[in-house]
Amino acid sequence: MAEVTRRRTGEFVKKLFEVLMTSNGAVRAQDAIVRVRQSFTLSPYEAGSYGSGGSRFEKILRFATVDCVKAGWLSKAKGQWEVTEAGRRAFGDFKDPEAFYKEACRLYAIWKAGRDTVASEVQSALASAPMADAAEALSVTLEEAEEQAWTQVETFLRTRDPFEFQRIVADLLEGMGYHVSWISPPGKDGGVDIVAHTDPLGTTGPRIKVQVKRWQSRVDLDNLRSFIATIGHADVGLYVCLGGFTKDAEDYARAQESRRITLLDADRFFELWIEFYAKLTDAARQRFPLTPIYFLSPR
Known part of the structure; x- marks a missing residue:
């Protein structure tokens, strides 16, 4: 029967870590998987598909990352994968791919043993390997669903007309209780796209000035400085x-003392949209439509 050895899986995982560590920050999971696959000549079994659909190679690699996450070597969020400091140390300590993966499996076993101590001896005795495999399979399925959902959200926001995206940002501010007094029309905006206030008449401070970009690239320090120059002390x-935002830009914003500046990336914007979704207008929900779906999470 065709199978994939632990050594072969270790080679896949080791290459994955190499791909992630040579990138600047977190990497979209699907992009990382494609780059790992391009580094190998797959056997017919590895290149095949499961009867229920889905690439066998991708499933092998995704299942292996479960051990790495529980080992504390890999972090995952919204379809983005990133190697932790512990993972970087392990990558250097374990040169052999099989030893590298075996150590991840050992640490996963320790994590699982600690988790299972909260269950009774009877529950532990009833737990079977197929049940554990099913839990891991569910975990991978949920991970893939989250990645797909986040990719759709990002694509939707990035492909909006710039002025429509400004309106969506204004929708969020209104849902949070602020009063939007101005949204920039097409043309020069002087570096400010939205103006909002904490009261309907704008008679009490502070005034909120907003710059909105759909860029895929990060805002650098020079661009941030240009925006801060439009911000008054009040x-x-x-x-x-x-x-x-680049690290330099984030550090500069954090170090500001006389001017208050808040940075919002796609992750934080989406989190706030979900948090205040119930307070958004129907028109706002139509501009950025979302449907919540609930899954039974694996233990």
């Missing part, structure tokens, strides 16, 4: 960029 600056 104002609050809010910079929204789907691509995020």
